[in-house]
Amino acid sequence: MSSIQNRRQEYRSLFKQNVAKRLLVDKIVRIIVFSCVIIAIIPLGSILVEVFKNGITAISIEFLTDTPGSVGSGEGGIGPAIQGTLIIIGLSSLIGVPIGVMSGIFLSEYGDNKLAKSVRFFNDVFMEFPSIILGIFAFLIIVLVLGHFSVWAGAFALSLIMFPIVARTTEESLKMVPTTYREAGTALGLTKWIITFRIVISAAKSGMVTGILLSVSRIGGETAPLIMTILGSSQFFSSMDTPMDALPLRIWRLSLLPYDSAQLQGWGAALVLIMIILGINLGIRYYFANKKKYFLQKFD
Amino acid sequence: MNKVNLNLKKRKVISDKIFKIGATAAGTYVLVVVVLIAFQLVSESYPVWEEEGLSFITKTDWNAVEGRESFGALPYILGTLTTSAIAMMIGVPLSIGIAMFISDAPPKIGAPLGFLVELLAAVPSVIYGLWGLYVFRIYFRDWFETPIHNAFGDNIWLFSGNPYGLDILTASVILAIMIIPTVSAVSREIMKAVPQQQKEAAYMLGATKWEMFKLAIFPYSKTGLIGASILGLGRAVGETMAVTMLIGNATGIGAIPSSLFGPSQTMSSIIANEFVEASPASIHMPALIGIGLILLLIAIVINVIAHLLVTRMLKIKEGAINN
Numbered sequence A: 001m002s003s004i005q006n007r008r009q010e011y012r013s014l015f016k017q018n019v020a021k022r023l024l025v026d027k028i029v030r031i032i033v034f035s036c037v038i039i040a041i042i043p044l045g046s047i048l049v050e051v052f053k054n055g056i057t058a059i060s061i062e063f064l065t066d067t068p069g070s071v072g073s074g075e076g077g078i079g080p081a082i083q084g085t086l087i088i089i090g091l092s093s094l095i096g097v098p099i100g101v102m103s104g105i106f107l108s109e110y111g112d113n114k115l116a117k118s119v120r121f122f123n124d125v126f127m128e129f130p131s132i133i134l135g136i137f138a139f140l141i142i143v144l145v146l147g148h149f150s151v152w153a154g155a156f157a158l159s160l161i162m163f164p165i166v167a168r169t170t171e172e173s174l175k176m177v178p179t180t181y182r183e184a185g186t187a188l189g190l191t192k193w194i195i196t197f198r199i200v201i202s203a204a205k206s207g208m209v210t211g212i213l214l215s216v217s218r219i220g221g222e223t224a225p226l227i228m229t230i231l232g233s234s235q236f237f238s239s240m241d242t243p244m245d246a247l248p249l250r251i252w253r254l255s256l257l258p259y260d261s262a263q264l265q266g267w268g269a270a271l272v273l274i275m276i277i278l279g280i281n282l283g284i285r286y287y288f289a290n291k292k293k294y295f296l297q298k299f300d
Numbered sequence B: 001m002n003k004v005n006l007n008l009k010k011r012k013v014i015s016d017k018i019f020k021i022g023a024t025a026a027g028t029y030v031l032v033v034v035v036l037i038a039f040q041l042v043s044e045s046y047p048v049w050e051e052e053g054l055s056f057i058t059k060t061d062w063n064a065v066e067g068r069e070s071f072g073a074l075p076y077i078l079g080t081l082t083t084s085a086i087a088m089m090i091g092v093p094l095s096i097g098i099a100m101f102i103s104d105a106p107p108k109i110g111a112p113l114g115f116l117v118e119l120l121a122a123v124p125s126v127i128y129g130l131w132g133l134y135v136f137r138i139y140f141r142d143w144f145e146t147p148i149h150n151a152f153g154d155n156i157w158l159f160s161g162n163p164y165g166l167d168i169l170t171a172s173v174i175l176a177i178m179i180i181p182t183v184s185a186v187s188r189e190i191m192k193a194v195p196q197q198q199k200e201a202a203y204m205l206g207a208t209k210w211e212m213f214k215l216a217i218f219p220y221s222k223t224g225l226i227g228a229s230i231l232g233l234g235r236a237v238g239e240t241m242a243v244t245m246l247i248g249n250a251t252g253i254g255a256i257p258s259s260l261f262g263p264s265q266t267m268s269s270i271i272a273n274e275f276v277e278a279s280p281a282s283i284h285m286p287a288l289i290g291i292g293l294i295l296l297l298i299a300i301v302i303n304v305i306a307h308l309l310v311t312r313m314l315k316i317k318e319g320a321i322n323n
Helices: A002-058 A061-065 A079-109 A114-127 A131-146 A151-175 A179-187 A192-203 A205-220 A247-255 A260-299 B002-044 B046-052 B074-104 B107-122 B125-152 B168-192 B196-204 B209-238 B241-246 B267-274 B284-322
Strands: none
Touching: A002 A260, A002 B074, A002 B107, A002 B125, A002 B168, A002 B209, A061 A079, A061 A260, A079 A114, A079 A151, A079 A192, A079 A205, A079 A247, A079 A260, A079 B002, A114 A151, A114 B002, A114 B284, A131 A151, A131 B002, A131 B209, A131 B267, A131 B284, A151 A205, A151 B002, A179 A192, A192 A205, A192 B002, A205 A260, A247 A260, A247 B125, A247 B241, A260 B107, A260 B125, B002 B046, B002 B284, B046 B284, B074 B107, B074 B168, B074 B209, B074 B267, B074 B284, B107 B168, B125 B168, B125 B241, B168 B209, B168 B241, B168 B284, B196 B209, B209 B284, B241 B267, B267 B284
């Protein structure tokens, strides 16, 4: 009798030991995993804090609108850089968005064959191409042929980064539109392109806009392809055939200078750039959080 | 009457045909661009292959002085591989930890944290560089590199060299931060793709959460997680600006990575640094384009492998849901 009880006791303690150890391991892993998240968020916090803290002291009306002063003087501003970034974003969108949207339509509406399969695959791979390679490509086929740096070369290079992103998101959002919408169009005797543009795209608009804005925020911060295409300049935009400035380029050039005043201006430019890009990102997030419910309801 | 109808029908067919051709052309644009890029890089870098032959890949010289031009890509290939490897060693475990936390946390906590981590991807590379140069480098040098160097520098070659902050390790750590959003987002999707039944079966056996990950999620998602890491590797290999600003930009034989605290140079950073100054007439520019070609080949191989692994994994998920 007592031997059975003893044995039970023994088993119970063994069981407890086993479970206690496993629970301890579990707890340790939980702590490690949570600290991974914290470790990743610290740099983000530090970047945002430093950019705001240092950048805000540089910002003034003159800083935002003036041309850069002489090197190291700490005078002048980043007017041409802001203007250049806006111009280059506009021009790249002009090239990249139509191609991206049409490519997305192809993948979604005619995407049931081998060609579309390989297009989809290469789109994904192309999206991860090092951006500096695209800069070299634009340099070789535009700058080298024309013989001078050109705003179009920069816009072309950035449009290459842009269109796969737009194509991908367009495809995804067009696919979310129910087939019944298209069938309704066909039943009315409409042609396929009218169905696509008037019915399918108008239903999938918000997703497509999200994709376009995401790609804009991506190219807004691109530096590498601009080095060899628009070069950078300290004058305001004058023609398509001369070098132009852009915010990321200006930040890079400022960071190469050994002066404290240049460092301060760099932070100021970084603040402007990060406001544009995070503004777009957070805006999409907010817009989409409200829109998503509506979007889903519409199709239920 | 009949004739009119026929005409209408014909016009319809033609406009649709044009639409289809337009869409197909836009779709094939990406294929054309990929082929053109490869062709351009090969043909424009031809002079350097002609001059140096395959030894371009194995030589360490880098001399652009006229008359004594000699170029070798080895230091930069090694620089890229070293920084990317260190970035992977730091970034991948962190990312998988993040993915574990977020895929398992209740949506109210997981979604905002996941969004914060993904915001890391929105920060432009040049701002990482700026932050690394003026903020991170200083702390890292004073709190990590100098003590380590003082403790081990004389005995272990890895920690030799005077820590100045502009070195391989700083660049790699910044790279690691930059790949975290990519790797963790893809890993999270892949962990979520594990069928619920697998997890429930593990819980039913009395597994703790960690044991559930070991029993159910890791074996099921192994391929996909490897794919996600390789995707991060692709990012790290192609990253330019932040590395250019932090790696110290050595050239020639001095750029061969010898110590964690020594300067080096990657393929993309040497292109960013020298491309504009190189003259298209000399062999300097073909050499840089040749490095671009090598970089492109490495990036393509890495990304093709990653995409095959990841899409295979996510396809399994679709099948599992349908059945």
